[in-house]
Amino acid sequence: MDGLVEFRTGDGAVVAVEAVEERSGSRLVARGDGTVQATRTFEGALAGVRAAAESALRVFRDGSLKPDGVEIEFG
Numbered sequence: 001m002d003g004l005v006e007f008r009t010g011d012g013a014v015v016a017v018e019a020v021e022e023r024s025g026s027r028l029v030a031r032g033d034g035t036v037q038a039t040r041t042f043e044g045a046l047a048g049v050r051a052a053a054e055s056a057l058r059v060f061r062d063g064s065l066k067p068d069g070v071e072i073e074f075g
Helices: 047-062
Strands: 003-008 014-019 035-037
Antiparallel strands (some): 003 014
8 A cells, every 4th residue: 555644643633654565454444635544543553663662662771781872763
């Protein structure tokens, strides 16, 4: 699924996100001018990303490495 997906934030703002490929669990709900309307909020869509970032940071904070800094990039 290439194109844009529009999410609404909890306060009603619209965020457009480029969707490059279809993932398991994705659901296309509307197709108009090439933009798809998301079925959940932007915050809801980021819940999995938030959990992954928190898990990665926990490994560094609680582990023996103790780095001076940590950078996490999602793509």
